[in-house]
Amino acid sequence: MTSAKISARGLSVYYGEKQALFDVDLDIPEHRVTALIGPSGCGKSTFIRCINRMNDVIESCRVEGKIAIDGEDLYAPYVDVVALRARVGMVFQKPNPFPKSVYENVAYGPRIHGLAESRAALDEIVIRSLERAGLWGEVKDRLHDPGTSLSGGQQQRLCIARAIAVSPEVILMDEPCSALDPIATARIEELIAELRESFTIAIVTHSMQQAARVSQSTAFFHLGRVIEFGETAQIFTDPRDTKTRDYITGRFG
Amino acid sequence: MTRPVDPALTVLRDQLLRMGSLAEAILEKSLQSLFQRDLALSNEVKLDDLELDRLDIAIDDQVLRILATQAPVADDLRNVIAGKMIAADLERIGDLARNIAKSAERLATRPSIETPPRLRTLADEAQRILRRALDAFAQSDPARAALVLDDDDQVDADEDAVIRNAIEEIASRPEFTAQEVDFILIAKNLERVADHATNIAEDVILATQARNVKHAAKLGK
Numbered sequence: 076m077t078s079a080k081i082s083a084r085g086l087s088v089y090y091g092e093k094q095a096l097f098d099v100d101l102d103i104p105e106h107r108v109t110a111l112i113g114p115s116g117c118g119k120s121t122f123i124r125c126i127n128r129m130n131d132v133i134e135s136c137r138v139e140g141k142i143a144i145d146g147e148d149l150y151a152p153y154v155d156v157v158a159l160r161a162r163v164g165m166v167f168q169k170p171n172p173f174p175k176s177v178y179e180n181v182a183y184g185p186r187i188h189g190l191a192e193s194r195a196a197l198d199e200i201v202i203r204s205l206e207r208a209g210l211w212g213e214v215k216d217r218l219h220d221p222g223t224s225l226s227g228g229q230q231q232r233l234c235i236a237r238a239i240a241v242s243p244e245v246i247l248m249d250e251p252c253s254a255l256d257p258i259a260t261a262r263i264e265e266l267i268a269e270l271r272e273s274f275t276i277a278i279v280t281h282s283m284q285q286a287a288r289v290s291q292s293t294a295f296f297h298l299g300r301v302i303e304f305g306e307t308a309q310i311f312t313d314p315r316d317t318k319t320r321d322y323i324t325g326r327f328g
Numbered sequence: 329m330t331r332p333v334d335p336a337l338t339v340l341r342d343q344l345l346r347m348g349s350l351a352e353a354i355l356e357k358s359l360q361s362l363f364q365r366d367l368a369l370s371n372e373v374k375l376d377d378l379e380l381d382r383l384d385i386a387i388d389d390q391v392l393r394i395l396a397t398q399a400p401v402a403d404d405l406r407n408v409i410a411g412k413m414i415a416a417d418l419e420r421i422g423d424l425a426r427n428i429a430k431s432a433e434r435l436a437t438r439p440s441i442e443t444p445p446r447l448r449t450l451a452d453e454a455q456r457i458l459r460r461a462l463d464a465f466a467q468s469d470p471a472r473a474a475l476v477l478d479d480d481d482q483v484d485a486d487e488d489a490v491i492r493n494a495i496e497e498i499a500s501r502p503e504f505t506a507q508e509v510d511f512i513l514i515a516k517n518l519e520r521v522a523d524h525a526t527n528i529a530e531d532v533i534l535a536t537q538a539r540n541v542k543h544a545a546k547l548g549k
Contacts, residue, residue: 284399311401313538320402325331 080105080245080275081126085140088121088130095121097299098140103292108267108276110286110307113296114322119279122296123247125149126277127163128156144245161188164238168250170230172222172237177214180222180233181205184241200240208236209266228259235266239274246270248278252285264289283323287311295319333398340390340411344418347383348462350376351418351425355458355521358425359451362432362514363443370429370436380422387415403535410535414465417524417531421458424517424524431510431517441507444493447515450486454518454525457483461528470536476529477541483522490515 079102088096096118103109111119121130128149130136142149149159161184173180181201184190191197201218205211210232214225222233231251238246248267252260267276267289280286286293287307294304295318303310303319314320321327354376361369391412394400400408457479464473494508494515530542 283401287401312405314402323401324404325333326329 077104077106079103081142081144081277082146083122083125083140083142086122086125086142087139088118088125089135089137089139090133091135095299096125099299099301101294101301101304103275103277105275106271106273107292108271108278108290109292109294110290111277111279111294111296112281112283112286112322113302114327115281117296118299119294119296120249121299123165123249123277123279126245126247127160127165128154129165131156158188161241162243163245163247164241164243165247165249166231166234166238166251168253170227170234170254172225172230172233175222176219177205177222177225177233178218181236181240184237188241190241204236204240205233207239207270208232209262210236226259228255228262231255231259231263232266235263235270239270243274245275245277248276250279250281253281260285283311295322297322333394333400333404336390336394336398337404337407340387340394340408343383343387343390344411344414345466347380347387347415347418348465350380350383351421352455352458352462354380354422354425355428355455358428358432359455361429362435363448363451365432365436365440367433367436370433373426373429377422377426380419384415384419387412403538406535406538410531413531414528417527421521421524424521427517428514431514435507435510438507439504441504444490444511446486446489446493447511447518450483450490450515450518453479453483453486454521457522458525458528461525461532464529464532468532468536470533473529473532473536476526477544480522480526483519487515487519 081101081103083099083101086096086099086101087094099118099122101122111122113119124130125138125142126144126149130138138150144162148154173183175183178201181204182197185197185200191200202211205214210229213229214220214233217224222230225233231254235246235251252263255263264285267278270276278286278289290307292304293307293310295302295310295314295316297318303314303316305315310319311323314323354373357369357376358373360366361373391408394408398404457476460472460476460479464470464476491512494512498505498508527542530540533539533541
């Protein structure tokens with residue numbers, strides 16, 4: 076297996092008195108797609124929100140243990156959370172383009188992070204990001220239309236373009252296709268396969284088939300713990316743990 | 329809790345159990361037709377083999393349906409795949425039994441000569457191996473299946489002995505060449521039955537333990 080991009084050791088997360096993650100040890104390999112599966116409330120979304128520190132916005136949330144990218148502890152006092160959220164992009168279940176034009180949706184991040192020295196350089200970033208997200212052909216004549224005027228599938232690809240415009244290392248996806256039709260879903264999955272050449276991708280999904288299709292590694296969460304982690308093909312043909320087998324075969328969940 | 333895939337898996341399993349019983353029955357009939365020179369039985373074998381073929385096709389359909397509509401994984405997936413492979417082996421056993429019945433027909437129309445004793449031994453062994461493999465499948469028992477895997481050697485030895493003996497007999501009594509040739513064919517068909525039964529045992533191990541033990545001797549495992 077490739078080396079670990081993201082490492083969690085003894086990671087525990089609390090929302091007030093309620094513990095959501097228990098002592099999680101997990102390595103997310105780089106330049107791979109890792110699927111996080113498990114029943115509702117098992118902690119998989121809580122886990123990925125630790126990676127870009129989105130849990131910070133929840134007042135009652137407390138994180139213990141360690142989570143690191145390239146060995147650097149994300150919760151160390153010197154960590155610039157804003158810069159972290161450029162390194163770690165996120166795509167959500169419901170496409171959430173900014174209430175801005177298509178162009179501005181993608182340009183906003185690079186602009187505020189100072190990634191473009193000129194308007195031409197910014198244009199270049201926007202075009203490249205839209206191309207990589209497989210959207211350029213559909214929006215090149217509509218760059219000044221509102222992002223919200225696009226179809227659901229296009230909006231989601233716009234959100235992906237927005238995420239990759241700031242040259243992240245990691246892209247987190249929280250059920251990115253659950254609001255999309257099968258054709259839009261297939262396009263996003265194709266895109267995920269292309270993007271993993273350049274990024275490390277972690278995807279939370281409720282669809283067993285999607286996890287099996289798009290990922291090379293799979294982590295199964297249950298009641299706040301990682302029960303099993305391994306090669307996706309192995310997990311879906313011969314899972315080691317009975318709980319994993321019961322979940323993926325629909326015996327519970 | 330009944331999952332949507334469970335009724336379909338039950339249908340598949342029932343089809344395989346029926347196919348297994350039928351394969352055993354066909355083999356028994358073909359051997360009886362041989363040892364008792366009973367032409368009526370050998371005719372029945374041909375009809376029974378058609379039923380096996382029909383079941384094989386029904387199982388093809390069932391497997392495709394399950395894969396397409398249920399997207400099974402883990403042990404469910406292995407059971408479906410193994411089920412398809414087992415059906416293919418049972419269908420071949422039916423064909424082999426029909427071949428034995430054809431030899432039996434030819435032998436019944438020719439002057440009778442003594443059946444080589446080792447041919448009877450070989451027949452008993454082939455039937456026993458098939459029975460054990462089908463029991464292992466019915467019980468989903470990998471330990472029983474593993475015992476089947478070692479039985480091959482004796483079958484091979486008996487097949488060799490029958491062939492050697494037939495060759496000697498052809499040399500010393502050429503007027504019985506046709507019968508001896510049929511004994512050779514029957515021996516080869518019985519060896520193939522045992523081989524397919526061993527495949528079934530290997531498939532049980534794949535389904536239950538996710539271990540692929542095929543071609544172990546050749547691959548030096």
